[in-house]
Amino acid sequence: xxxxxxxxxxxxxxxxxxxxxxxxxxxxxxxxxxxxxxxxxxxxxxxxxxxxxxxxxxxxxxxxxxxxxxxxxxxxxxxxxxxxxxxxxxxxxxxxxxxxxxxxxxxxxxxxxxxxxxxxxxxxxxxxxxxxxxxxxxxxxxxxxxxxxxxxxxxxxxxxxxxxxxxxxxxxxxxxxxxxxxxxxxxxxxxxxxxxxxxxxxxxxxxxxxxxxxxxxxxxxxxxxxxxxxxxxxxxxxxxxxxxxxxxxxxxxxxxxxxxxxxxxxxxxxxxxxxxxxxxxxxxxxxxxxxxxxxxxxxxxxxxxxxxxxxxxxxxxxxxxxxxxxxxxxxxxxxxxxxxxxxxxxxxxxxxxxxxxxxxxxxxxxxxxxxxxxxxxxxxxxxxxxxxxxx
Numbered sequence: 001x002x003x004x005x006x007x008x009x010x011x012x013x014x015x016x017x018x019x020x021x022x023x024x025x026x027x028x029x030x031x032x033x034x035x036x037x038x039x040x041x042x043x044x045x046x047x048x049x050x051x052x053x054x055x056x057x058x059x060x061x062x063x064x065x066x067x068x069x070x071x072x073x074x075x076x077x078x079x080x081x082x083x084x085x086x087x088x089x090x091x092x093x094x095x096x097x098x099x100x101x102x103x104x105x106x107x108x109x110x111x112x113x114x115x116x117x118x119x120x121x122x123x124x125x126x127x128x129x130x131x132x133x134x135x136x137x138x139x140x141x142x143x144x145x146x147x148x149x150x151x152x153x154x155x156x157x158x159x160x161x162x163x164x165x166x167x168x169x170x171x172x173x174x175x176x177x178x179x180x181x182x183x184x185x186x187x188x189x190x191x192x193x194x195x196x197x198x199x200x201x202x203x204x205x206x207x208x209x210x211x212x213x214x215x216x217x218x219x220x221x222x223x224x225x226x227x228x229x230x231x232x233x234x235x236x237x238x239x240x241x242x243x244x245x246x247x248x249x250x251x252x253x254x255x256x257x258x259x260x261x262x263x264x265x266x267x268x269x270x271x272x273x274x275x276x277x278x279x280x281x282x283x284x285x286x287x288x289x290x291x292x293x294x295x296x297x298x299x300x301x302x303x304x305x306x307x308x309x310x311x312x313x314x315x316x317x318x319x320x321x322x323x324x325x326x327x328x329x330x331x332x333x334x335x336x337x338x339x340x341x342x343x344x345x346x347x348x349x350x351x352x353x354x355x356x357x358x359x360x361x362x363x364x365x366x367x368x369x370x371x372x373x374x375x376x377x378x379x380x381x382x383x384x385x386x387x388x389x390x391x
Contacts, residue, residue, distance in 0.1 A: 013112050020203075028088050038071075050063070052066070062156055065142070072150070105273060138168075166213055169193060197276050203224050222253045223253070
């Protein structure tokens with residue numbers, strides 16, 4: 001499994017792949033596993049498996065896994081999955097695809113992570129030439145006895161359970177035994193990889209639920225088809241299948257399963273990565289603006305009393321009839337502001353220091369003038385703190 005370091009300041013893009021007919025031209029079981037069971041024509045195996053599932057009303061994935069166990073026991077076959085994985089054929093460009101996409105991510109300051117979500121057998125995928133590129137491989141697998149013989153399905157991945165693994169990746173709950181964390185509510189902002197940073201690549205009906213989940217959450221889904229099928233009619237049938245998925249709103253793009261440099265799917269994926277990076281930058285800028293907005297609202301709250309205080313001074317300074325005690329109280333209040341809260345008021349004001357001091361002084365002088373006018377009219381004097389009010 002891939003264990004590469006990531007840059008925590010960069011967004012993470014999760015590229016999730018089906019395996020059979022997405023990265024490989026055929027079902028992986030057909031390369032070595034089914035022949036090892038003494039079956040020459042893989043089509044016969046799938047027909048028997050499908051009939052058994054229908055007759056017993058069971059999941060098709062469980063049916064094919066049981067059939068493998070039954071036939072292996074009958075033939076006394078020891079399944080060497082490591083050799084079976086090495087024989088799996090890959091589409092053009094797949095072996096160099098991961099390094100190319102990873103390097104493109106670095107050039108654009110994006111962390112790229114690759115995942116497999118497949119109904120195929122994990123034991124076979126683990127032994128393919130590309131297994132080391134994946135952060136996690138989610139696929140069907142067996143439990144083994146003391147003699148390392150498969151005896152029962154351990155994990156079964158079908159078209160509906162594929163969506164579970166998307167949420168595991170989204171929430172960073174990669175341990176399959178952890179059923180609590182994957183179902184626990186987690187705010188979108190706290191999830192390791194938001195769904196908008198997902199790219200899902202698949203080929204068939206079994207991928208549709210996963211593709212729809214990714215699209216619904218503003219990620220991207222890509223349908224692929226085998227460009228080297230035998231016969232024009234078969235290729236046209238495959239193209240129609242994926243193009244119908246676009247019309248139905250289940251995928252965003254479709255492309256031939258050719259992963260070579262400069263291929264259609266490479267160009268699509270690179271554009272999506274660029275878009276994800278641009279969106280990431282937008283969200284960062286938006287968060288910064290929101291923080292500034294919140295800070296300014298807090299500033300306004302803290303300076304509201306000061307603003308109201310200065311407005312009150314203006315009103316008293318221009319009033320014709322004013323109570324002497326009110327003027328005295330305001331001067332004392334202004335003195336208190338200057339002594340105890342000057343620094344706070346200055347830091348939260350929109351003025352430079354000289355302008356701020358002039359404003360403070362002007363209010364002190366206004367009150368002094370009003371007080372003098374009052375004393376002339378009433379012939380009274382009081383011990384007012386003049387110096388501090390007028391500095």
